[in-house]
Each structure stands twice: as C-alpha cells, then as structure tokens.
Amino acid sequence: MxxxxxxxxxxxxxxxxxxxxxxxxxxxxxATGVTIVTTKGRDGCVAITANSFSSVSMDPPLVLWSPARSSSRYPAFVGAQHYAIHILGAEQESLAFDVARNQAALTGDKMQLNDDGVPVIADCLARFDCTRHAVHEAGDHAIIVGQVTHAHLRDGDPLAFFGGKVTRLDIN
Ligand SMILES: Cc1cc2nc3c(=O)[nH]c(=O)nc-3n(C[C@H](O)[C@H](O)[C@H](O)COP(=O)(O)O)c2cc1C
Structure with missing residues (x-):
C-alpha cells in the first residue's frame, strides 16, 4: 500500500x-449531521439518508448534498425538480436507518405533502424545501444544489455521523 x-x-x-x-x-x-432527502417518485415517496449535506449560500439561499451513482435512488434525485432535505433530531436514529435500508420506508399516511407536492416528514430539527438549482457531476457522486424556497426549524438536539457511526448529541 x-x-x-x-x-x-x-x-x-x-x-x-x-x-x-x-x-x-x-x-x-x-463530523456531520444526518439528513433524509425526499422527493416524489412514480410510486410515492423516494427517500434517502444522507450526511453529505452542506449549506452553501445565503443570497440566494442554496444548499447541496451528494447522491452516489451506485445508489438505486440516484436517478430519482438527479432528475428531481423539487425535493426536501430534513435535518434529523437526536430521537430520529431509527428513521435514519430505516430509510438507508429502504427507499420506500416513508410511504404511507404519515407523510404530508409540501407546496410542491413533495412528501415531507413532520417534526424534524429543520427542513428545507428545495427547487433544483444545479446538478454537477463529481466522480462517483453528483453534487445537487438546491434553492431553498421554504425553511422550517425547531429546537432540539441533533443526530450526528462520525467515523461511520450515527450517534445522538446532547448539546442543549
Ligand atoms: C448516516 C448515513 C449517511 C449516508 N449518506 C449518504 C450520502 O450522503 N449519499 C449517498 O448517496 N448515500 C448515503 N447513504 C446511503 C444511503 O442512505 C442508502 O443506504 C443507499 O443509497 C442505498 O442504496 P440502494 O438504494 O442502492 O440500496 C448514507 C447512509 C447513512 C446510514
């Protein structure tokens, strides 16, 4: 080596x-936080757990995240005009793993729709409703940049990802 x-x-x-x-x-x-990104697929909500999120710009409000080309969910997100990025709270660890295992984990009555018709998870630490701004090729991933059209937040402790492990942070 x-x-x-x-x-x-x-x-x-x-x-x-x-x-x-x-x-x-x-x-x-x-060390990062943990997000779930959702979009509307042909058969309902397509979701992915992602730690590659970053805020980018205040004016205009832009954020980014990176899906892997190897993921079966890649085409749905690279082609999406609208999607929502949810920052998970400390108590949402099992949701992170459910969605990492199964892109359809969030289909069902518990999902609400945002103004763009994107299925969203209620009560996350923060949520950014996004419209496609740019998609860049980046090796074995893509970089998806979204313009934030609506933001939500609440108080609470975050879920974190470090060294391949998801852990709750006790900050507040
Ligand atoms: C904490 C965590 C963070 C992740 N971050 C990303 C990410 O940023 N980008 C990505 O493409 N997949 C990420 N994944 C993997 C996806 O959630 C999902 O497991 C993967 O796309 C499965 O692909 P499949 O649909 O082909 O089975 C992450 C998984 C976990 C548990």
Missing amino acids: TGTAFASGHRSFIPAPDNGRLLRDAFGRF
Missing part, C-alpha cells in the same frame, strides 16, 4: 485504488 504509518496512529498516504478504506476513514473524520 502507498503510505506511511507512524507510531502515534498518524498515517499519510496518496489516495490510490488499494487504500480506499483509509481514504474513507479520513473522510469520516469530518
């Missing part, structure tokens, strides 16, 4: 096909 190991656990390497695990671990050192 290309790289150097140090006694302290520090490692230094040039990203290459044979050290993908290490690159994934290095990317995973960035």
Whole structure:
C-alpha cells in the first residue's frame, strides 16, 4: 500500500485504488449531521439518508448534498425538480436507518405533502424545501444544489455521523 504509518496512529498516504478504506476513514473524520432527502417518485415517496449535506449560500439561499451513482435512488434525485432535505433530531436514529435500508420506508399516511407536492416528514430539527438549482457531476457522486424556497426549524438536539457511526448529541 502507498503510505506511511507512524507510531502515534498518524498515517499519510496518496489516495490510490488499494487504500480506499483509509481514504474513507479520513473522510469520516469530518463530523456531520444526518439528513433524509425526499422527493416524489412514480410510486410515492423516494427517500434517502444522507450526511453529505452542506449549506452553501445565503443570497440566494442554496444548499447541496451528494447522491452516489451506485445508489438505486440516484436517478430519482438527479432528475428531481423539487425535493426536501430534513435535518434529523437526536430521537430520529431509527428513521435514519430505516430509510438507508429502504427507499420506500416513508410511504404511507404519515407523510404530508409540501407546496410542491413533495412528501415531507413532520417534526424534524429543520427542513428545507428545495427547487433544483444545479446538478454537477463529481466522480462517483453528483453534487445537487438546491434553492431553498421554504425553511422550517425547531429546537432540539441533533443526530450526528462520525467515523461511520450515527450517534445522538446532547448539546442543549
Ligand atoms: C448516516 C448515513 C449517511 C449516508 N449518506 C449518504 C450520502 O450522503 N449519499 C449517498 O448517496 N448515500 C448515503 N447513504 C446511503 C444511503 O442512505 C442508502 O443506504 C443507499 O443509497 C442505498 O442504496 P440502494 O438504494 O442502492 O440500496 C448514507 C447512509 C447513512 C446510514
């Protein structure tokens, strides 16, 4: 493998096909929140759990996230004109895993529709209703940039993702 190991656990390497695990671990050192992105599919709500969310711009209000090309849900999101990004609260861990396993986990009566007809989850820490602004190719992912047309928020503790693990944060 290309790289150097140090006694302290520090490692230094040039990203290459044979050290993908290490690159994934290095990317995973960035602590994030956890979101669920939803859009309207042919057969109801298509949902995906995503930690690749970032706020981008205040004027205009823009946010981004990245779906993997390898995901069966990729076409639905890359083609979506409208979608909603939900920032999950600490108590929504099981929802994050249900949706990661099953894109149709959120179909059913419990879903409301926003003004664009996108199925949305009630009572998340924050929600951004988005209209497609740009979609950029980015290697094995795409970068989807959305313009926020409506935002919602409530008080509460967040769910976090670090080192491949989802954990509740106790901040408030
Ligand atoms: C905490 C967490 C964060 C994730 N973040 C992303 C992400 O940012 N982008 C992505 O494409 N998939 C992400 N995933 C994986 C997807 O939620 C989902 O499991 C994957 O798209 C499954 O693909 P499939 O529909 O082909 O089975 C994440 C999963 C978890 C549990």
